[in-house]
Amino acid sequence: MTDATTATGPDDASGPLLSANNIEVVYNRVILVLKGVSLSVPRGGITALLGANGAGKTTTLKAISHILKGERGEVTRGSIVYDGTETESLTPSDLVRKGLVQVMEGRHCFEHLTVEENLLLGAYTRSESRAERREQLDKTYAYFPRLRDRRHTQAGYISGGEQQMTAIGRALMARPRMILLDEPSMGLAPQLLAEIFGIVDRLNREEKVSFLLAEQNTHAALKHSDYGYILENGRVVMEGASEQLTENSDVKEFYLGLGESGRRGFRDAKHYRRRKRWLS
Amino acid sequence: MDELYFFLEVLIGGLLSGTLYSLVALGFVLIYKASGIFNFAQGTMVLFAALTFVGVLELGAPALLAAVVTLAVMVVLAFAVERFIFRHMVNQPQVILFMATIGLAYFLEGLGQTIWGTEVHVLDLGIPDRGLWLGPILVSQFDLVAAAVVALLVAGLGVFFRTTTMGRALRGVADDHQAALSIGIPLHHVWVAVWSVAGFVALVAGLVWGSKLGVQFSISLVALKAIPVMIIGGFTSIPGAIVGGLIVGASEKLAEVYLGPFVGGGLENWFPYMLAMLVLMVRPEGIFGEKIIERV
Ligand SMILES: Nc1ncnc2c1ncn2[C@@H]1O[C@H](COP(=O)(O)OP(=O)(O)OP(=O)(O)O)[C@@H](O)[C@H]1O
Ligand SMILES: [Mg+2]
Numbered sequence: 001m002t003d004a005t006t007a008t009g010p011d012d013a014s015g016p017l018l019s020a021n022n023i024e025v026v027y028n029r030v031i032l033v034l035k036g037v038s039l040s041v042p043r044g045g046i047t048a049l050l051g052a053n054g055a056g057k058t059t060t061l062k063a064i065s066h067i068l069k070g071e072r073g074e075v076t077r078g079s080i081v082y083d084g085t086e087t088e089s090l091t092p093s094d095l096v097r098k099g100l101v102q103v104m105e106g107r108h109c110f111e112h113l114t115v116e117e118n119l120l121l122g123a124y125t126r127s128e129s130r131a132e133r134r135e136q137l138d139k140t141y142a143y144f145p146r147l148r149d150r151r152h153t154q155a156g157y158i159s160g161g162e163q164q165m166t167a168i169g170r171a172l173m174a175r176p177r178m179i180l181l182d183e184p185s186m187g188l189a190p191q192l193l194a195e196i197f198g199i200v201d202r203l204n205r206e207e208k209v210s211f212l213l214a215e216q217n218t219h220a221a222l223k224h225s226d227y228g229y230i231l232e233n234g235r236v237v238m239e240g241a242s243e244q245l246t247e248n249s250d251v252k253e254f255y256l257g258l259g260e261s262g263r264r265g266f267r268d269a270k271h272y273r274r275r276k277r278w279l280s
Numbered sequence: 281m282d283e284l285y286f287f288l289e290v291l292i293g294g295l296l297s298g299t300l301y302s303l304v305a306l307g308f309v310l311i312y313k314a315s316g317i318f319n320f321a322q323g324t325m326v327l328f329a330a331l332t333f334v335g336v337l338e339l340g341a342p343a344l345l346a347a348v349v350t351l352a353v354m355v356v357l358a359f360a361v362e363r364f365i366f367r368h369m370v371n372q373p374q375v376i377l378f379m380a381t382i383g384l385a386y387f388l389e390g391l392g393q394t395i396w397g398t399e400v401h402v403l404d405l406g407i408p409d410r411g412l413w414l415g416p417i418l419v420s421q422f423d424l425v426a427a428a429v430v431a432l433l434v435a436g437l438g439v440f441f442r443t444t445t446m447g448r449a450l451r452g453v454a455d456d457h458q459a460a461l462s463i464g465i466p467l468h469h470v471w472v473a474v475w476s477v478a479g480f481v482a483l484v485a486g487l488v489w490g491s492k493l494g495v496q497f498s499i500s501l502v503a504l505k506a507i508p509v510m511i512i513g514g515f516t517s518i519p520g521a522i523v524g525g526l527i528v529g530a531s532e533k534l535a536e537v538y539l540g541p542f543v544g545g546g547l548e549n550w551f552p553y554m555l556a557m558l559v560l561m562v563r564p565e566g567i568f569g570e571k572i573i574e575r576v
Contacts, residue, residue, distance in 0.1 A: 069370070
């Protein structure tokens with residue numbers, strides 16, 4: 001392990017809730033996909049992880065939630081600290097128990113289970129009474145009223161937006177402190193997107209859930225986050241407060257589609273501009 | 281009229297004996313759905329469970345105790361299989377996992393026979409084996425009881441899958457491994473649970489089959505009948521296993537009685553495979569093969 005970070009203790013409420021320190025990920029033992037990614041999410045924050053297709057956003061989230069193994073991926077360097085504890089020896093199940101839950105790209109609902117069964121399974125790791133579970137279920141339905149109407153429908157038959165809600169609601173049933181939310185905007189109409197991001201904001205404010213939000217939709221993600229990282233080709237090429245990123249000319253040009261040269265990414269930026277960025 | 285009664289008699293006899301095929305197929309389907317493994321050892325598990333049951337019985341235990349002990353043994357087996365075999369094979373191609381279950385089959389067969397011997401054990405559970413007249417139709421009382429036991433077991437499993445957290449988790453894992461991982465369901469718990477349930481199913485099948493044929497090596501061959509059942513019903517469907525079993529049971533008896541005379545008998549043994557091949561050609565996923573949900 002390189003980068004011995006300050007592994008404080010779970011009681012230290014001052015450090016970030018989550019930090020990844022210089023992590024490297026290799027698939028199939030040979031394909032190097034993350035080439036030293038560092039990021040952190042403060043307690044109560046919403047942090048955006050931005051980047052184009054194949055930049056490594058999903059891989060980063062899976063590395064954090066430890067579900068890379070099932071895909072022959074491996075963290076070969078660096079460390080991940082959640083709530084003051086180095087997570088290397090923990091299983092995905094341990095992490096969920098500690099309140100770190102991932103909502104995967106593409107929803108991944110249990111298609112043949114009803115919406116309500118999906119939600120109830122979200123509480124798998126909780127040892128709580130029926131009444132407590134019921135209460136959490138009602139709370140989830142309060143955030144997602146549409147799901148209540150669809151609760152006896154098989155998740156395979158509901159709309160994409162409702163599936164996204166089911167996936168987030170299912171994570172909410174685990175009483176998370178932090179949700180790794182992967183590309184919630186995928187395939188959603190603008191109005192639905194606004195609705196879902198609105199709920200993310202509310203969960204953040206009212207339930208004190210912190211978010212690490214991986215998105216290709218730079219505009220929406222920056223609008224709903226406090227801080228952002230831009231990932232390109234397995235490396236963080238830029239980071240900053242979300243308002244600053246929104247104003248940044250490179251971001252405008254390459255990720256918000258506001259420049260005159262089209263969206264090609266930082267790699268194609270002129271040499272002097274790259275130098276300028278690295279130096280700043 | 282007599283013709284019709286005779287037909288019904290054959291049909292009902294076939295359906296009743298088919299429930300046993302359903303049961304064995306169910307064991308396969310459960311494991312296949314939860315882990316994508318075709319468990320070659322399922323038939324041997326039937327034999328192993330029956331041998332253990334009879335062995336404990338012969339030590340002087342009452343039947344209920346013997347059943348509980350055997351069930352405990354099957355659960356331990358489930359733990360051992362997960363711990364010592366499959367945990368080390370995560371991410372291996374399915375063929376490798378399949379090979380592992382072949383190894384397991386021979387290991388279990390050897391273990392069972394080393395502990396309990398190779399002679400045929402008589403198993404008498406006191407189920408009456410006489411003919412019973414239902415109006416003008418003669419049915420086997422034994423088959424009737426066996427079918428009732430299977431029906432009860434299937435209903436019980438249905439309740440387990442619908443209403444318990446573990447049951448839902450099993451269905452969830454069958455649907456989407458990754459989603460299950462992402463919400464913290466530990467796959468090895470689920471594997472142990474599903475192998476335990478399959479062990480329980482094997483025990484019931486072993487008791488029924490064993491009290492019909494005697495507990496001996498040949499009862500593991502009942503697994504061979506489960507293969508056409510699954511091809512017909514679909515590898516991933518519990519209702520498919522049940523209906524498939526009934527179809528195989530009924531059709532093999534009807535074929536034997538009505539077509540047998542023309543081809544010199546013995547039809548019962550290969551007719552189900554022929555039927556399965558036909559189904560494979562027409563509908564490769566089986567009658568109930570997992571309907572892929574596609575939204576419009
Ligand atoms: N299981 C895998 N085996 C090998 N390579 C993989 C695997 N999963 C992802 N990759 C590769 O890793 C790189 C990063 O993929 P990743 O899914 O993390 O990107 P992403 O930023 O989430 O992209 P998208 O916006 O399309 O979701 C890609 O080049 C991809 O091809
Ligand atoms: Mg992705």
